[in-house]
Amino acid sequence: MMITQITPLEHTKGKVRVSFDNSKTLILYKGELQKFGLKEQALLGEELYHELYDQVVGKRAIKRAMHLLEKMDRTEGQLRQKLKEGEYPDDLIEQAVAYVKSYHYIDDERYARTFVRLNQERKSAARMKTDLLSKGVSAEVIARAIEEEIEISPETLIQKLLQKKHFDPEHAAPAETAKMYQFLLRRGFHSSEIMHVLKD
Numbered sequence: 333m334m335i336t337q338i339t340p341l342e343h344t345k346g347k348v349r350v351s352f353d354n355s356k357t358l359i360l361y362k363g364e365l366q367k368f369g370l371k372e373q374a375l376l377g378e379e380l381y382h383e384l385y386d387q388v389v390g391k392r393a394i395k396r397a398m399h400l401l402e403k404m405d406r407t408e409g410q411l412r413q414k415l416k417e418g419e420y421p422d423d424l425i426e427q428a429v430a431y432v433k434s435y436h437y438i439d440d441e442r443y444a445r446t447f448v449r450l451n452q453e454r455k456s457a458a459r460m461k462t463d464l465l466s467k468g469v470s471a472e473v474i475a476r477a478i479e480e481e482i483e484i485s486p487e488t489l490i491q492k493l494l495q496k497k498h499f500d501p502e503h504a505a506p507a508e509t510a511k512m513y514q515f516l517l518r519r520g521f522h523s524s525e526i527m528h529v530l531k532d
Contacts, residue, residue: 333376338365349419352381358389359419385421393420393428401437408433408440409468440469444477452482453489458520486525490516494529501530 337351341359350370351357364370368380376384393415400406400414408429415425432438444464451460457478464474494501499512509530516526 333378333381335370335372335374335376338370338372352376356385356421357419358384358421360384360388364388385424389420390424390427393418393424394431396420397428397432398437401432405443405446406438407443407464407467407469408438411438412468440473441477443467444469444473445481448477448481452484453492456486456489456520457482458522460520462520486521487529490521490526490529493519 334353335350336353339349341347341349346362347359348362349357350360396418397411412425447464448460461474513526
């Protein structure tokens with residue numbers, strides 16, 4: 333195994349990208365270059381390469397995943413993306429995700445249910461579904477969370493939004509009603525749900 337290139341990372345002090353002739357790259361600290369005697373065109377034995385790959389960067393990926401989840405709850409998709417941004421190899425990302433999942437530090441089902449409970453009084457089911465899909469939660473998990481966690485009907489939520497905006501359907505001009513109708517459509521409510529409330 334040969335090191336083909338060592339490149340300092342821009343905007344990141346103390347880190348370098350080490351490229352190998354097997355097309356793999358690892359992000360290491362400059363101090364680790366000295367510790368392991370790594371230089372461009374240097375040959376590495378399999379044992380040293382796997383120590384760097386598994387023991388150094390592999391363990392760092394797990395620690396990074398733990399740190400990210402300590403700061404805020406994330407979906408599996410979000411965690412993968414953050415690790416990818418850190419240029420961890422795909423198999424080490426999978427290993428880190430599997431590790432945190434095994435301890436239930438990450439759980440898309442829990443995340444989706446919490447999201448629905450916290451947002452159901454200000455977002456439609458359709459908007460919450462869109463938001464959760466963008467965070468990498470599967471459609472199946474989202475559907476289950478919405479079905480089992482929503483305690484407020486779409487019509488009740490629409491009425492709350494109308495009250496919040498001080499909108500009275502009975503006394504509103506047609507142009508104002510049309511504007512509110514479009515607003516509610518953008519919030520993800522179905523036409524029938526909106527018309528049911530506006531007509532009543």
